[in-house]
Amino acid sequence: MFDKVLIANRGEIACRIIRTCRKLGIRTVAVYSEADARAQHARLADEAWPIGGPRPQDSYLRGEAILEVARKSGAQAIHPGYGFLSENADFAEAVEAAGLVFIGPKGASMRKMGSKAGAKQLMDQRGVPVVPGYTGEDQDPAKLQAEADRIGYPLMIKAAHGGGGKGMRIVRAAGEFAAALESCQREAAGAFGRDCVLLERYIERPRHIEIQVFGDSHGQVIHLGERECSAQRRYQKVVEESPSPFMTPALRERMGQAAVEAARAIDYVNAGTVEFIVGPEGDFYFMEINTRLQVEHPVTELVTGLDLVEWQLRVAAGEPLPLAQDAITRSGHAIEVRLYAEDPAAGFLPGSGRLEMLCLPSPSANVRIDAGVVAGDTVTIHYDPMIAKLIVHDADRPRALARLREALADCEVVGPKSNIAFLENLVRHPEVVDGTIHTAYLDRHLEDVLPKEAPLPPAMLALAASACLLHDEAATAAATAASADPHSPWGIADGWRLGHAGERLLCFVYRGERIELHARGSAGDYQLTGNGADIRVAGARLAGDRLVAEVDGRQQRARARADARHVLVHDGDQRFSLERVPAVLTDDAAAGAGDDRLTAPMPGRIVLVKAEPGQAVEEGQELLVMEAMKMELSLCAPRAGTVAKVQAAAGEFVEADVVLLTLEDA
Structure with missing residues (x-):
């Protein structure tokens, strides 16, 4: 068995491999990018070495940097995890050439699977069932269209050198093929560096x-x-x-x-x-x-x-x-x-x-x-x-x-x-x-299947409020116990005020709407009023994240978690998450972008610009294509109009909320 293994990956899989190595008495070496300097895998390993910038191509995809760390650290083997270099035949062979062990298949085996077309041909020869299709090297669009017509529709276009759902399109009619092919090839080139595709019959209702x-x-x-x-x-x-x-x-x-x-x-x-x-x-x-x-x-x-x-x-x-x-x-x-x-x-x-x-x-x-x-x-x-x-x-x-x-x-x-x-x-x-x-x-x-934000039932609102009150009372009691005067009556969180019972104001935001509740009582017994409700809570108890309370005479149970900023209640079927906000509402909301600007929804790279100044566009028309977090996003016109200005170029990296394009009336 090995004495020391380098993990050429990050995240949960790196942590997973490190734990197994530890169980076997194997020392581990982690590598990390600038973005992962404090990541869990770097902290968990016996050693951790920096290998470059935050982008994968500047760090986790740099095989030569990983090999250099292996040499300097004395690692005997490299585990690639999944993703990044795990299916890179060149890297597997470079590891072996450096006198190390690649914990995975040989580069030659990977190469046989590196091309989906070649893999299908090989499997067909060995008697393994394959889907009818086209795996030829001729990638001329006219040839591919002809082969698609021969195979019949629906069919699937797939990147020949890839995986993970990238570079795949379903085509259901001949007239849709050309546009789908162009999109598939572009995505394949961006994700895998090659735009070759294969075609195969699409199986309806497949498992x-x-x-x-x-x-x-x-x-x-x-x-x-x-x-x-x-x-x-x-x-x-x-x-x-x-x-x-x-x-x-x-x-x-x-x-x-x-x-x-x-x-x-x-x-x-x-x-x-x-x-x-x-x-x-x-x-x-x-x-x-x-x-x-x-x-x-x-x-x-x-x-x-x-x-x-x-x-x-x-x-x-x-x-x-x-x-x-x-x-x-x-x-x-x-x-x-x-x-x-x-x-x-x-x-x-x-x-x-x-x-x-x-x-x-x-x-x-x-x-x-x-x-x-x-x-x-x-x-x-x-x-x-x-x-x-x-x-x-x-x-x-x-x-x-x-x-x-x-x-x-x-x-x-x-x-x-x-x-x-x-x-x-x-x-x-x-x-x-x-x-x-x-x-x-x-x-x-x-x-x-998409979650719908349901109206907040009064019982759930009462449980959320009770969880917050119990949390606040416990926090106050803990702070008082740790203070210089742990027996001070002013540290009792029961809402008492001189001359009257006193009340506490709880303010929440749910589905964008502000909710205010006035609460009287303490220690799990509360009268809650406001937001059209007048609810009596009795015997509320929070053990861990399980809340039990009697709400208007009916016993209720729920998962509940509260802190100074949030509260979550879960009735066993649905979760309700509320934000806790100050009792005094401040108005610092910025004005929205409006319908004249198309902005980046998140940081990413512009891969395609399909509009130019003076161009008339329709609402919903695709104007730019953006790549972010391994996904291609289509950015469409928010309304009909004329393109006034394009403020992004293909290949440019943009931050979230940056204006990419502006429209004016036709």
Whole structure:
């Protein structure tokens, strides 16, 4: 086994690898960019070395800088995690040329999978089912249009050198093909440096099922069962689970054998994933092999009881696979979701900023948290905005879903917006509960799942107010106990005033509206008036984040969390988040941009400008294309008019809220 391993990655996966190395007694070396100088992975490792600027191309994609750190630190092996250089054959070969071990497959195996077209041809030759399509080298648009017409519609255009949902478009009619091809090629060139595409028949109502494979240097290749990732939005996986509710034992056997044959076809060593698209009747087709560990590997770990990172390290050190195929057992059901800093209501616009509060459920035998940040850390604009992975395990799927709903209810993010409420809606949706969701469902029915800000029920308002009052009373008592006069009557937070019972004013903002409540009483017994309500609360008690109270004679229970600035109450089905504001309202709101200006919604790079001064445009017409946080954003005209001025150029990096274009009346 190795004495010291360098992790050429960041975030939760770097932290995950470091913890496994620590368990095995292996020292770790972290690398970090300027943006990650205080990141958790840099703090957790035994050593941490800077490798460049905040942009990935200035740090985590600089193979030569990573190799230099490995040389100076005395690391014997490099673990690439996933993303960045994990599937870069040149880097894998450079690691080996430097006399180090690359913890992953050989560069030659990666090269066979680096081209989707070549991979499909190879799999077809080995008898692994593939989707009919076009994988030729002739990329002339006329040729591609002709091939698309031959294959028939609907079809999919896919970047030949890529993954992660980038450079993919569904085309349903011949007239849509040219525009979709241009957009796909542009995105592929920006993300992968090459704009070659392939075409393939689009399977309606498909399921996405992938098989975890493992090979060693002694000729053994096995599989560890499947993961289903059919809940997707824009080709990005949202929910991952194992086993698949769609799978039968016979189908699992056939797909497992096909996955092992696919891995053998490229002489695969270490961890990898063979991805299949599966039709409604159980017909399955090879999509690709991800030549790395994947984000969703924890669900496989929970149902098998194995540590896949430990397996990676052992195989890379030359050991045989710890278990043979017939020794692999699986039990229970595991589900994973990813908590992101993003705004579902704004088209899942990625967010950034300081995590003022980050509450996650406590890890247990049934709940696992893989996180690379803690409260107080910053989600930066330079990398994927994932906050944490939440993974649950239980005896069967219904209980695992119930466990996941409970765990999500325990989550809270204050700072950048998050997708927690969206995930809560999704895991309650009938298509997910019944296990019938397919990969196109969310894109077609997203409105059914997006969280709607419901009116605040009076009982929830009363519980929110009670949580705040109990918090304030406890804070006052704690401050008094720590003061020079711990027995001062002025430190009693009961609202008492000379000559009358006294009251406290609570002010909140919910859905942009100000709410004022007058509260009399203390210690869990309150009379709340205001906002059209007159509510009696009795016996309110807060234990941890569980609040129990009698509201107007009816017993109520909820999760509740309050501090000086926020309060969250969760009734078990829905969360209500309120901002606490001063009793005196200040008006410092700036005027909005209006309909004459198109501004950058977040920091990013302008990749395309499709307007020029004097051009007449219609409302909703695409005027610029912006790339931010690994996503391409279309910026459209807020109204009809004439372009007065274009203030951004292709390739330019812009900050949030910068004016990019102005309009005037026609």
